[in-house]
Amino acid sequence: MNENEKLSPFHIAVLVFMSQMGIVVFTLPNSLAVYFGTNGWLFLLICFVVSTINIYFISLVFRLGKGRSVFEILERSIPKAVLYPVYIGLASVWILFGSMIGKKYVLLFQMMAFPTTNPMVIKLAIDILVYLLLIKGIYNISKAATFFFWITLWMYPLMFMFLPHFHWIRLTPFIFKEGHDMVKGGVDIYASFLGYELFILLFPYMDQKKKPMLAIYSGNAFVTFIYIWYSLTCFGLFSLKQLKKLLFPLLDLQALLRFPFVERLENLLFGFYLFLVLITVVMYLLAAQEAVRRITPIAKSHFFVFITIAVGYGISYIPKSIDQVNDWIMKLGYTVTGIGFGIPIIAILVLLIQGKGGQSHV
Amino acid sequence: MKQTPDVTLNFQHIFHQFEHCVDLVHRTFPEIHTDILYFPNLISKIAFSSMILEPFANIQLQEVDELFKQSQFVEVFHSKEAVVGVLEGKAAIFNQGKVFLIDIYGPKDRNIEQSGTETVITGPHDSFGESVSTNLSLIRRRLKSSHLKVIEYSVGEVTKSKIYILYIDGLANMNFVKELEHRIKIIEIDAVNEGGVLAQLIEDKPNSIFPQYLRTERPDSAVSKLVDGRIIMLVENSPTAISAPSSFFEFFSSPDDYYQRWTLGTALRLLRFLALLITITFTALYVSVTTYHYEMIPESLLMTLVESRNRVPFPPVYEALLMETMIELLREAGARLPTKIAQTIGIVGGIVIGQAAVQAGLTSNVLIIAVASSAIASFVIPSYVMSASLRLMRFGLIIMAGIWGNLGLIMGVALIIIHISGLTSLGAPYLIPVAPMKGTDWKDIFIRAPFSQLKNRPYQTKSPNQVRQKIRK
Amino acid sequence: MSRLLAAIIMMCMLTGCGTEQRILEDLGMIQTASYDLEENNKLRVTINMPVSATDSTIKKMLLTAVTDSSKEARLLFSNQTELTVVSGQVRNTLFGLDLAKAGIHRHVDTLLRDTSMSLGVKVTIINGKAGELLSKNYKQHSETGQYINRMLEKRGSGNGIMPSSLYQFTRDYHDDGIDPIAPIVKDTGEDAEMDGIALFQDDRYMMKIPAKKALIFTLFKRNLKQGEIIIHLENKKNPKDIVMLSNIMSKRKVKVHHLANNRFKVDISASIRGSVLEYTGNKDLVKKEQRHKIEEEISQYISSQGEQMIKDMQKNKVDSLGIGQYVRNSLSYAEWKSLNWRNVYPQVEVNCHAKVLIKNYGKYS
Structure with missing residues (x-):
């Protein structure tokens, strides 16, 4: 990879945004209403703060490690015999998480438009797209992500069309009332912010002269903005109990859109979310690939990519219903959240120890 | 260092090479012991009479050596050179064991006409034709700069088509020029008849459905590409100029926009x-x-x-x-x-x-x-x-x-x-300026901003001289 | 190479999906569905589907079934026609008055579960039997389902009877500070007519605002961008004075005052601006004072009508104006929860304040 093929800040921001944003947004207002009740959208601000802290950890690793790959940092102090199984574990979690997100998208589309088609056929097609994207490498993925970003950007302002029906009065002045299981729900909802944590693996690909960390922060901020924008709209358009009953409030909203030539855009718009889902899935698989690459260089080959996707595809056969997939995603989400906080904290500790050791040598 | 002529460099041998070429003409000037070989269909009659007939007819035998010292007579030392020269529309002159070539190329060409595929409503209506010298002239007369460099290559084992690489020194990135030269040098093919063929031969991904080089028939458009810092390729006998590197979005702009x-x-x-x-x-x-x-x-x-x-x-x-x-x-x-x-x-x-x-x-x-x-x-x-x-x-x-x-x-x-x-x-991202993102270039992609706003050359060309204009407003 | 393989696999998928297609001309697209209550708690479902015949005239297909649930009716319909009956083009659902009185939420719920149904589908109450009205052919008008749908859309804004959609209905149904409303349509023989606004308590029809007063109701319910109303000024001298107020634009404001003992006083004010196109009284509109006089009379009329209406609503315990929302938002969560709004509501003292401004009075004085 030559010098001009480093990721510029804009591309990092877009990649962060595209990896975080996914189909969760369709269920997000509903989960917020169910778990947090009135003004549940405010919880997103808490999520934003937490994710920002996590990114701060990542940027600490970046600063202390002077942009070195996090694997290099770990491998200098921790024996490989310990690390390799960890890498395998990380890779499997990421592969699973990625393929479950893909499966969920497929199941939702199946529910909407293709009730009797075998969802695994659609999943296969999506996995082919993932494969084609993944073999192109991070730089081309970032280019595709940027293009996807621009052609999906028009969807977000569509919410303006509901402004006449928006009433603050429906928000009520109560905060987090009529919710339940807020801790479980909080972790669950936090999973919709996941995606930024993968970028700790991508230090070597970043243009280090151009503030890559700021890009991660801003990508995260933009995601938060879109989430709040969507959720706030939903809370102001629907009454709380109604929102609790609408499993996919965003789909219902999009179904209300009417233009002179076309209406009921939810199918088409949901289709556009394929772009976001693609990048999310690809980024998780890429992270898995990066982890395995530390063990064997085979990971760079097309064959390995093929095997990765095939394994993910095979496992996504297991959960059959949307509920089962949600269950998987929830549990994996906990793990991925843990990993998201774990890696930077361990890396910081390792760096501190290395720093002390280094000083004592001098 | 004086070159020694090779042994086959004689009239008989070269004349033999053109056996059964009935369109070849052999003229002799016995008074000055001179033979001339040329294809009358490739030469200009006027040039022939003014550059060969007139001087040769009015010359004394002892003055011949002086005459051939004039620079239009190029001495060659290999028979192959002489043959190629004749094929390229030069006249081969044989005199006392020496061989000279004189360029009197000038066959009938199509006139400069309107472009069939890229018409504009306002603006110049001339377009490239089949004659590469006319095409070069159409560009030269628009671009009066000694920095406009032209490199010549010959491609096609049978057709020996000439290819010209044009770029503006100081505006074009020399890495692109070198890469292009390299790609052209490694072409091994019998014939390159058209710019479209050449473009496919030097593409990054020949199997892609997208054309990776912009082609144009319009000299004004070619000139504007050159000024952008891009490289233009002209192929002999082809009205198509190829511009490189190109971005996907360039294909959606027309000279009319400007x-x-x-x-x-x-x-x-x-x-x-x-x-x-x-x-x-x-x-x-x-x-x-x-x-x-x-x-x-x-x-x-x-x-x-x-x-x-x-x-x-x-x-x-x-x-x-x-x-x-x-x-x-x-x-x-x-x-x-x-x-x-x-x-x-x-x-x-x-x-x-x-x-x-x-x-x-x-x-x-x-x-x-x-x-x-x-x-x-x-x-x-x-x-x-x-x-x-x-x-x-x-x-x-x-x-x-x-x-x-x-x-x-x-x-x-x-x-x-x-x-x-x-x-x-040509190694530059095709989707630029959207991916990778170069926001400033959007001013000349999705919109055509006023000229006062178009301050820089497109990022894709990586021009060493970025600044296009300094209009103060 | 891999790309070629991918393309081939994708092409192979063509074969795997024949049954999924819903080709336009093979569909029986329900345009309007109507629901009536039958004996033994059975449901009579009537649907109409516009179908294009081969001689390119549009006909409608009417299907009826008496079942226990609306989805069961769908299955029966599929057995009655060669077309695939689908619900993605439903525009309007009609509920007979009997069913509305018994409560319609159970049916609305099933409608919403259907992924092909949008929240934009209208909810309309029929004063009478919905199925009968839908089956009727109105000679002067286009096909019945379409006729009613268009009437609701076009006329709705003018007379204050706004169409209600599943979105609005369920939103207000689920909200604890407001009750849903829906337009009522009735059959008048030659035509169908917008009869008024149906007010629900939860999902049960309780009372009706007649069409004449619908606009006044709407003035106190929300901001209005367009509308017209004829007002009979109850003047002692001349009881037949008529003012017609057109191009009405109004803004509504609600203020909640807390009184002792969990009692509330609510002020609803509507500032109304409109032009007078007809006035049969003897005052001169050009003269400022007299015009103000008329403005005041209209204001008073609207306020008293509004208060009367609210009294009726309080009697029936329906909070269609959403006063509860404002009360709720003025309380703390615990206070609101300890309050049984349904029982408190009838005791709330509601005052209506209309303020009318005559923007202009035409081009002829």
């Missing part, structure tokens, strides 16, 4: 991107909506669509493919036939068949509208090569929409984007 006021130019640009959207998705959307997503049709259009579909015996996807194929047939027939007959084809095809197909119940009239508008939209795109690629892609999207409706359509689009985002043109 010759009109910027508001109009901007509107035209936006119109073309709308055309891009329509041409690749409109028919596919029709298929997807009528096959899967009936709920997307507004109430006011519903019965119109149902009625028009009612008598059609095929599923929408076959119906659409049928009509798209019809349109392509019409277009191809129109392109191959003389203009007058092509008009008849247009009427017969467009009006008669279209009308009859609807009345016979073979297609719905809404589809006819969809197909026709996407065909028209494809012709809005200034580059013929790009518009042909887009039309081909449309078929893929129609099939995808026929399989999975909107999801299929989006998957098709995703496939295209994944493919296109990996493309490069």
Whole structure:
């Protein structure tokens, strides 16, 4: 990879945004209403703060490690015999998480438009797209992500069309009332912010002269903005109990859109979310690939990519219903959240120890 | 160091090489012991008489050596050189064991005419022709700079076609020039007849559906590419100039955009991107909506669509493919036939068949509208090569929409984007300035900002001299 | 190579999906569905589907079934026609008055579960039997389902009877500070007519605002961008004075005052601006004072009508204006929860304040 093929800040921001944003947004207002009740959208601000802290950890690793790959940092102090199984574990979690997100998208589309088609056929097609994207490498993925970003950007302002029906009065002045299981729900909802944590693996690909960390922060901020924008709209358009009953409030909203030539855009718009889902899935698989690459260089080959996707595809056969997939995603989400906080904290500790050791040598 | 002539460098040997070439002429001037070989069809009669006939007729034997010291007579030392020289329209002059070549090339050429494929409404109407010297002259007379450099290569083992690489020293990035030279040097092929052939031979991804180099027939457009810092290639006997590196979005701009006021130019640009959207998705959307997503049709259009579909015996996807194929047939027939007959084809095809197909119940009239508008939209795109690629892609999207409706359509689009985002043109990203993102270049891509705003050369060219203008406003 | 393989696999998928297609002309697209209560708690479902015949005239197909649930009716309909009956183009659902009185939420719920149904589908109450009205052919008008749908859309804004959609209905149904409303349509023989606004308590029809007073109701319910109303000024001298107020634009404001003992006083004010196109009284509109006089009379009329209406609503315990929302938002969560709004509501003292401004009075004085 030559010098001009480093990721510029804009591309990092877009990649962060595209990896975080996914189909969760369709269920997000509903989960917020169910778990947090009135003004549940405010919880997103808490999520934003937490994710920002996590990114701060990542940027600490970046600063202390002077942009070195996090694997290099770990491998200098921790024996490989310990690390390799960890890498395998990380890779499997990421592969699973990625393929479950893909499966969920497929199941939702199946529910909407293709009730009797075998969802695994659609999943296969999506996995082919993932494969084609993944073999192109991070730089081309970032280019595709940027293009996807621009052609999906028009969807977000569509919410303006509901402004006449928006009433603050429906928000009520109560905060987090009529919710339940807020801790479980909080972790669950936090999973919709996941995606930024993968970028700790991508230090070597970043243009280090151009503030890559700021890009991660801003990508995260933009995601938060879109989430709040969507959720706030939903809370102001629907009454709380109604929102609790609408499993996919965003789909219902999009179904209300009417233009002179076309209406009921939810199918088409949901289709556009394929772009976001693609990048999310690809980024998780890429992270898995990066982890395995530390063990064997085979990971760079097309064959390995093929095997990765095939394994993910095979496992996504297991959960059959949307509920089962949600269950998987929830549990994996906990793990991925843990990993998201774990890696930077361990890396910081390792760096501190290395720093002390280094000083004592001098 | 004086070169020694090789042993085969004599009249007999060279004359023998041209055996059975009845169009070769051998003239002798016995008074000065001189033989001349040339192809009369390749030379200019005037040049021949002024540069050879007149001096040779009025010369004394002892003055001959002095005459050949003049610079237009180039002495050659290898018989191969002499043969090639004759083939290139030079006259080979044999005098006392020495061989000279004199360039009197000047066959009949087509006049400078209007471009057939890239017309503009205002602006210069001349276009490149088959004569590469005319083409060079069309560029030189627009670009009076000694920095305009021309490198010559010869490609094609049989045809020995000349290729000229043009660039502006100080504006073009020399890495691109070197890369291009390298790619041309390694071509090994019997014939390169056209710029289009050369473009394919030096493409980064020859299997891609997208053209990776912009081609133009317009000298003004070629000059503006040169000034952007790009490289222009001209091929002998071809009216096509190739510009490199090119970005996908360049294919949607026309010189007209700059010759009109910027508001109009901007509107035209936006119109073309709308055309891009329509041409690749409109028919596919029709298929997807009528096959899967009936709920997307507004109430006011519903019965119109149902009625028009009612008598059609095929599923929408076959119906659409049928009509798209019809349109392509019409277009191809129109392109191959003389203009007058092509008009008849247009009427017969467009009006008669279209009308009859609807009345016979073979297609719905809404589809006819969809197909026709996407065909028209494809012709809005200034580059013929790009518009042909887009039309081909449309078929893929129609099939995808026929399989999975909107999801299929989006998957098709995703496939295209994944493919296109990996493309490069001469090593430079094809999707620049969108991906990688260069916001400042958007001013000359999706809109055509006023000239006072277009301060820099496109980022893609990596020009060593970025600043285009310093208008103070 | 891999790309080629991918393309081939994608093409192969073509074969795997024949049954999924919903080709336009093979569909029976329900345009309007109507629901009536039959004996033994059975449900009579009537649907109409516009179908295009081969001679390209549009006909409608009417299907009826008496079942236990609306989805069961769908299955029966599929057995009655060669077309695939789908619900993605439903525009309007009609509920007979009997059913509305019994409660319609159970049916609305099933409608919403259907992924092809949008929240934009209208909810309309029929004063009478919905199925009968839908089956009727109104000679002067287009096909019945379409006729009613368009009437609701076009006329709705003018007379204050706004169409209600599943979105609005369920939103207000689920909200604890407001009750849903829906327009009522009735059959008048030659035509169908917008009869008024149906007010629900939860999902049960309780009372009706007649069409004449619908606009006044709407003035106190929300901001209005367009509307017209004829007002009979109850003047002692001349009881037949008529003012017609057109191009009405109004803004509504609600203020909640807390009184002792969990009692509330609510002020609803509407500032109304409109032009007078007809006035039969003897005052001169050009003269400022007299015009103000008329403005005041209109204001008073609207306020008293509004208060009367609210009294009726309080009697029936329906909070269609959403006063509860404002009360709720003025309380703390615990206070609101300890309050049984349904029982408190009838005791709330509601005052209506209309303020009318005559923007202009035409081009002829």
